[in-house]
Amino acid sequence: MSSTGKIREPKQERSIETKNKIIAAGYEVFSTVGYYGTNTAEIAKVAGVSTGIVYGYFRDKRDILLCVLKIYIETITKPIYEITENLASPVDVNALVKSVVDEVIKIHEENARLHNTLHSLAASDDGVEAQFSELEKDITVRISKSLTDCGLNSEHMFEKVHLAMNMLQSFAHEYVFDKHQYIDYAAMRKTVCSMIAGLFA
Amino acid sequence: MSSTGKIREPKQERSIETKNKIIAAGYEVFSTVGYYGTNTAEIAKVAGVSTGIVYGYFRDKRDILLCVLKIYIETITKPIYEITENLASPVDVNALVKSVVDEVIKIHEENARLHNTLHSLAASDDGVEAQFSELEKDITVRISKSLTDCGLNSEHMFEKVHLAMNMLQSFAHEYVFDKHQYIDYAAMRKTVCSMIAGLFA
Amino acid sequence: MSSTGKIREPKQERSIETKNKIIAAGYEVFSTVGYYGTNTAEIAKVAGVSTGIVYGYFRDKRDILLCVLKIYIETITKPIYEITENLASPVDVNALVKSVVDEVIKIHEENARLHNTLHSLAASDDGVEAQFSELEKDITVRISKSLTDCGLNSEHMFEKVHLAMNMLQSFAHEYVFDKHQYIDYAAMRKTVCSMIAGLFA
Amino acid sequence: MSSTGKIREPKQERSIETKNKIIAAGYEVFSTVGYYGTNTAEIAKVAGVSTGIVYGYFRDKRDILLCVLKIYIETITKPIYEITENLASPVDVNALVKSVVDEVIKIHEENARLHNTLHSLAASDDGVEAQFSELEKDITVRISKSLTDCGLNSEHMFEKVHLAMNMLQSFAHEYVFDKHQYIDYAAMRKTVCSMIAGLFA
DNA sequence: CATGAATGAGGATTCATTCAT
DNA sequence: AATGAATGAATCCTCATTCAT
Numbered sequence: 114m115s116s117t118g119k120i121r122e123p124k125q126e127r128s129i130e131t132k133n134k135i136i137a138a139g140y141e142v143f144s145t146v147g148y149y150g151t152n153t154a155e156i157a158k159v160a161g162v163s164t165g166i167v168y169g170y171f172r173d174k175r176d177i178l179l180c181v182l183k184i185y186i187e188t189i190t191k192p193i194y195e196i197t198e199n200l201a202s203p204v205d206v207n208a209l210v211k212s213v214v215d216e217v218i219k220i221h222e223e224n225a226r227l228h229n230t231l232h233s234l235a236a237s238d239d240g241v242e243a244q245f246s247e248l249e250k251d252i253t254v255r256i257s258k259s260l261t262d263c264g265l266n267s268e269h270m271f272e273k274v275h276l277a278m279n280m281l282q283s284f285a286h287e288y289v290f291d292k293h294q295y296i297d298y299a300a301m302r303k304t305v306c307s308m309i310a311g312l313f314a
Numbered sequence: 315m316s317s318t319g320k321i322r323e324p325k326q327e328r329s330i331e332t333k334n335k336i337i338a339a340g341y342e343v344f345s346t347v348g349y350y351g352t353n354t355a356e357i358a359k360v361a362g363v364s365t366g367i368v369y370g371y372f373r374d375k376r377d378i379l380l381c382v383l384k385i386y387i388e389t390i391t392k393p394i395y396e397i398t399e400n401l402a403s404p405v406d407v408n409a410l411v412k413s414v415v416d417e418v419i420k421i422h423e424e425n426a427r428l429h430n431t432l433h434s435l436a437a438s439d440d441g442v443e444a445q446f447s448e449l450e451k452d453i454t455v456r457i458s459k460s461l462t463d464c465g466l467n468s469e470h471m472f473e474k475v476h477l478a479m480n481m482l483q484s485f486a487h488e489y490v491f492d493k494h495q496y497i498d499y500a501a502m503r504k505t506v507c508s509m510i511a512g513l514f515a
Numbered sequence: 516m517s518s519t520g521k522i523r524e525p526k527q528e529r530s531i532e533t534k535n536k537i538i539a540a541g542y543e544v545f546s547t548v549g550y551y552g553t554n555t556a557e558i559a560k561v562a563g564v565s566t567g568i569v570y571g572y573f574r575d576k577r578d579i580l581l582c583v584l585k586i587y588i589e590t591i592t593k594p595i596y597e598i599t600e601n602l603a604s605p606v607d608v609n610a611l612v613k614s615v616v617d618e619v620i621k622i623h624e625e626n627a628r629l630h631n632t633l634h635s636l637a638a639s640d641d642g643v644e645a646q647f648s649e650l651e652k653d654i655t656v657r658i659s660k661s662l663t664d665c666g667l668n669s670e671h672m673f674e675k676v677h678l679a680m681n682m683l684q685s686f687a688h689e690y691v692f693d694k695h696q697y698i699d700y701a702a703m704r705k706t707v708c709s710m711i712a713g714l715f716a
Numbered sequence: 717m718s719s720t721g722k723i724r725e726p727k728q729e730r731s732i733e734t735k736n737k738i739i740a741a742g743y744e745v746f747s748t749v750g751y752y753g754t755n756t757a758e759i760a761k762v763a764g765v766s767t768g769i770v771y772g773y774f775r776d777k778r779d780i781l782l783c784v785l786k787i788y789i790e791t792i793t794k795p796i797y798e799i800t801e802n803l804a805s806p807v808d809v810n811a812l813v814k815s816v817v818d819e820v821i822k823i824h825e826e827n828a829r830l831h832n833t834l835h836s837l838a839a840s841d842d843g844v845e846a847q848f849s850e851l852e853k854d855i856t857v858r859i860s861k862s863l864t865d866c867g868l869n870s871e872h873m874f875e876k877v878h879l880a881m882n883m884l885q886s887f888a889h890e891y892v893f894d895k896h897q898y899i900d901y902a903a904m905r906k907t908v909c910s911m912i913a914g915l916f917a
Numbered sequence: 918c919a920t921g922a923a924t925g926a927g928g929a930t931t932c933a934t935t936c937a938t
Numbered sequence: 939a940a941t942g943a944a945t946g947a948a949t950c951c952t953c954a955t956t957c958a959t
């Protein structure tokens with residue numbers, strides 16, 4: 114994105130810094146008030162730059178969002194891959210699941226608000242949707258491969274990993290917001306872990 | 315909602331019809347282009363009424379959305395409750411899960427787009443979020459009770475039902491849109507069924 | 516006003532009653548929230564009639580205002596004329612001024628809010644302005660005649676009466692609202708009386 | 717006013733110029749067609765700017781009016797204070813009154829239409845009313861002080877000055893519009909002058 | 918006569934984006 | 939590269955007035 118026409122592809126250090134400030138500001142503002150609750154002037158203000166220059170680095174408001182999304186994806190995948198790609202063989206499934214669950218919750222705690230904003234947009238923005246789809250695919254394929262590499266073979270690996278990912282995500286989401294009073298989230302956490310572990314037993 | 319001040323509480327048949335036309339139009343337009351992509355003029359046009367009258371029946375655009383949400387919730391819960399509240403005892407868990415999965419998929423096929431719009435808004439609108447939360451609670455509690463009544467006792471019933479609901483929802487969502495080419499959704503469906511059934515074994 | 520086209524000139528008792536109810540409602544609502552703060556639906560509601568029928572009796576919203584204005588003028592002039600047209604000869608100027616001042620204040624106490632609304636409109640509505648002009652002329656001429664009839668002759672009678680009227684009106688207005696804390700309105704009242712009396716000495 | 721949130725506090729010359737153009741346009745348009753007869757688009761058009769930028773400098777339409785009011789108050793008070801604060805002692809009351817009356821009429825000739833608009837609003841807008849009240853107080857107190865400083869002592873100074881101000885204002889208003897054909901305004905002017913002078917004899 | 922549902926033009930305001938400096 | 943003033947289309951909502959019943 115942001116490469117046609119008069120959009121600057123910043124090479125100089127100061128430029129890169131400015132662009133990053135804008136992305137960081139977008140991250141913050143989008144998190145707080147959502148995409149539609151944000152205006153570019155606010156992003157510029159938080160970034161400490163002028164409104165005009167924003168359009169020097171980004172095609173439009175959506176382009177900022179897309180960049181924020183990219184950063185977000187890197188942020189959330191990195192720690193997970195760190196775990197799954199440094200597995201000792203043979204895999205201790207229970208331990209693995211536990212550490213992944215812990216990590217996903219931790220990530221969610223830090224990014225839940227932006228996650229909300231981003232997911233909202235996926236519903237109406239094909240570009241965002243596509244990136245999320247790709248993200249899911251990436252996670253699924255990469256983790257599947259890691260597991261297979263460690264000797265954890267099984268039929269329908271993709272489907273299982275994907276299901277685990279889905280479960281974990283919806284669980285983490287609720288968990289972080291402590292959404293329902295009548296739910297015992299500690300118990301639920303245990304159930305989630307055992308269900309996921311069960312998939313790969 | 316929509317009961318204070320100058321909002322018409324429709325009594326006459328013509329009124330009720332008009333209100334319903336507007337809700338139906340909202341349903342359609344919100345589904346198609348999302349909440350922020352919709353303007354009231356468009357809703358009025360689709361409903362075949364003037365822009366003014368929309369505000370005779372609804373406080374504002376959001377109020378329409380809230381009414382659509384209410385209808386949506388009724389639409390999706392009714393068939394599920396029909397199944398879970400007419401169970402023969404002892405329960406055939408596998409058959410039950412299968413029929414519920416079938417039903418949820420069917421509902422999703424018919425309402426997926428609106429579902430998207432609505433869920434998007436939950437992220438930024440507390441009223442919508444609250445209704446969804448209540449919906450989840452309602453489903454969880456009601457189904458838990460039905461199962462218990464049929465002798466299907468188990469520890470952490472709420473948590474299990476809730477997890478099942480979450481799984482099913484995220485699955486149905488993907489399934490309907492056939493989101494990922496590399497996923498064998500038939501296989502995934504089986505796995506989902508067996509996981510859910512496993513919860514209540 | 517209200518005589519061309521399809522406007523009903525009510526003859527039947529019930530009709531007259533309805534028309535009067537609307538005027539009374541206009542009086543009340545215009546007083547409270549001003550002309551621009553009022554909508555016809557509100558007037559109809561206060562009058563206890565439907566919005567539609569208002570246009571059976573009045574050409575438009577302004578027409579209601581004009582009728583209210585007419586009533587207002589009758590209300591405020593009647594008690595003044597009662598005093599000035601029942602004078603004993605020779606006139607006790609001081610007593611006359613005192614009783615007129617008392618009466619004007621009393622009238623103002625009861626009608627100050629509507630007075631405000633009406634005067635506001637005179638600035639932008641020629642019809643209202645014309646009626647106020649006529650009102651002033653009427654009062655001036657009629658009182659001048661009364662005074663002359665009682666032997667109170669003087670040069671520039673019209674101008675003096677007019678000035679007295681103006682003074683009295685602006686005074687009464689302030690007095691009723693007790694507008695300025697730093698003003699001793701009792702003292703001011705005395706000064707006003709003596710100034711007016713001085714005019715006719 | 718106009719200092720919170722995103723209202724520009726103009727620093728650059730271009731900004732100040734634009735803001736002044738808008739105020740001037742407001743002055744003109746409000747004068748001509750009144751507050752309710754004006755729309756922001758018209759003000760922008762007369763100012764030669766876009767509708768959007770109006771909201772860069774003013775919170776809303778009323779805020780423009782308030783600024784216009786402020787200018788108006790400065791415009792009308794300045795020449796009066798110039799007279800009353802440069803009095804030679806002992807004061808020639810008749811000459812003073814004459815020059816003030818002349819000045820007030822002159823001011824009114826130039827601002828009568830806006831005066832109408834502004835006074836209209838005082839009836840329904842507390843902010844406007846408050847500013848007018850303050851204006852009256854200011855004039856009263858300041859002129860009273862000037863007179864006292866020049867040895868023109870008298871009981872109830874405030875009340876007298878206030879009355880004089882009121883008389884003068886209502887007189888000037890009629891005079892400028894030559895409201896009543898049957899009034900000899902030259903004669904009335906003399907009477908006004910002598911009444912006011914009489915107050916301070 | 919009466920109802921109140923329906924109309925639709927009009928108006929205030931916002932905000933993504935452009936442009937002069 | 940940067941600024942921030944300026945643009946103007948777009949949108950929500952109101953309300954005087956009309957009309958079908």
